Amino acid sequence: MPGTSVPGISHEHEREKGTSLSKHTVAVLGTGKIGELVLSGLLRSGHPASNLLVTARRPDRAAELTERYGVAVVDNATAVAKADILAVAVKPQDAGALLGEIGAQVSAEKLVVSLCAGLPTGFFGARLPEGTPVVRVMTNTPALVDQAMSAISPGPHATAEHVALAEELFTPLGATIQVPESQQDAVTALSGSGPAYFYLLAESMIEAGVLLGLPRQTAQELVVQTAFGSASLLRDSGEHPVKLREAVTSPAGTTAAAIRELENHGVRAALLDALEAARDRAAEIADRAR
Numbered sequence: 001m002p003g004t005s006v007p008g009i010s011h012e013h014e015r016e017k018g019t020s021l022s023k024h025t026v027a028v029l030g031t032g033k034i035g036e037l038v039l040s041g042l043l044r045s046g047h048p049a050s051n052l053l054v055t056a057r058r059p060d061r062a063a064e065l066t067e068r069y070g071v072a073v074v075d076n077a078t079a080v081a082k083a084d085i086l087a088v089a090v091k092p093q094d095a096g097a098l099l100g101e102i103g104a105q106v107s108a109e110k111l112v113v114s115l116c117a118g119l120p121t122g123f124f125g126a127r128l129p130e131g132t133p134v135v136r137v138m139t140n141t142p143a144l145v146d147q148a149m150s151a152i153s154p155g156p157h158a159t160a161e162h163v164a165l166a167e168e169l170f171t172p173l174g175a176t177i178q179v180p181e182s183q184q185d186a187v188t189a190l191s192g193s194g195p196a197y198f199y200l201l202a203e204s205m206i207e208a209g210v211l212l213g214l215p216r217q218t219a220q221e222l223v224v225q226t227a228f229g230s231a232s233l234l235r236d237s238g239e240h241p242v243k244l245r246e247a248v249t250s251p252a253g254t255t256a257a258a259i260r261e262l263e264n265h266g267v268r269a270a271l272l273d274a275l276e277a278a279r280d281r282a283a284e285i286a287d288r289a290r
Helices: 033-044 059-069 076-082 092-105 121-125 141-145 160-173 181-192 194-211 216-237 241-248 254-264 267-289
Strands: 026-029 052-055 085-088 111-114 134-138 148-154 174-178
Touching: 026 033, 026 076, 033 052, 033 059, 033 141, 033 160, 052 059, 052 076, 076 092, 085 160, 092 121, 092 267, 111 121, 111 160, 121 134, 134 160, 134 181, 141 148, 148 160, 148 181, 160 174, 181 194, 181 267, 194 216, 216 241, 254 267
Parallel strands: 026 052, 026 085, 085 111, 111 134, 148 174
Antiparallel strands: 134 148
C-alpha cells in the first residue's frame, strides 16, 4: 500500500526530499510504545544507528533497546547535547518534568518534535529558550506495519525546513499530512485513537460471525480481509464512502437490512459522541498540563 498518491497526503518514498535526515542525529526521549515506533521506523528506513540516541528510565528497558536495535541508550542531558533533533515521546503528564530538566540545555538551533498527545507547541515554547522550533505530530499504531497516519503541525518558530525534517522522520512509518495546530485535538480523536475503533468493530463482527455459526478462525479471516480490502478500495478509488456503500447495498437486500439495523441503533450518533469525547479528553490533558 505505500506509494499510493492521495491529494494532500504524502506517502513513503513518493517525492524528492528537500532535506537529508540521515545526516542529523536524532534523539528519542522516552521509548515507550510511540517512541519505539519512531525508533524502529527510522532504522527500517536506513537511518544509521550511529546517528540515533534513545533514553529510557529503567536499566532493563535500556538493555532491551540496545540488544534489539543496536542503538546507544543515554541520559537526557547527553541526548540533548549530542542530538540536533529531539523527538519527545514521553507521556503528556511527564513532559513538564522532562522539559524542566532539559529546557535550559536546548538551544534554538535544535528541532523539537513533540509526540505528546494533547500538548500544544506553546506548552514547549514556554519551557524552552525563545525561538526554539517545535513541531507537533500525532501518529498512530499502524506504524508497526508502516501504515501510520501522522499529522504534522508546525509551531510559530518552525520553518518549512523543520516541517520537511519532521515529514522525513515519519514517512517511513506511513503517510503524513500537515494540518493547522488548532485541528490537532480533532486529529487525535479521529486517527490517533482511530485504530481502536476499527479493532472494536472487527472484534464485534468476528463475535457476530461466531454467533452465526462460523468457526472463530474463519470469521476472523473473513473480517480482516474484508476490512483490508474495503480500506484499500476506499483509498485507491478516490470515491466517496457513500458511493462505495451504495454499490454494495442492493434495494431490499441483505446489506440494506443490516444498514437499517445499524441506523436504528444510532451508530452514526454514537461515533460522533465517541469522537467528541476523545477530542475533549485531549483538550483536558492540555489544560491539566499547563
